[in-house]
Amino acid sequence: MADQGNIIRAPDFPEDGHEWKKYGQKLIRTIGKHRSYFICQRANCKAKKRVEWSPLEPDDLKVVYVGTHTHEGPDQAGPGSISSVDANRYNLLTQVLGDGQWQSPPDHDPTGGQITGQ
DNA sequence: GTAGTTTGACCAAGA
């Protein structure tokens, strides 16, 4: 079909190497951006991913990982090696795609029980 | 025929 340049569509999201299944998309009015919902299709993997981007600035991509991959990376996928949890032991990861700029952290704990790395 | 994707509607929580 001729791409209707009018309808907003998810831009080319960066490949994480994992298999994500899109299960929903919504426009968040509070931030005025679109948000797509993805879930890892890997068995035993309950990791979820959210991608939000500005309808007018597809360059501002923000990928938010929720949950953790119970399986190793896309290269190993070892069911018996759940050591990956050691790297993803936290439940929320936020990455900014594009310019690598964070919109504006409300000022959470910079090192309080967050991803302090250790 | 399968897989993946899309849209709409429903539900729940919070203010």
Place this chain on the structure above:
DNA sequence: ATCTTGGTCAAACTA
């Protein structure tokens, strides 16, 4: 008690 938003599920369509 009401309204709005966010999140998820199901069904349908296309490639």
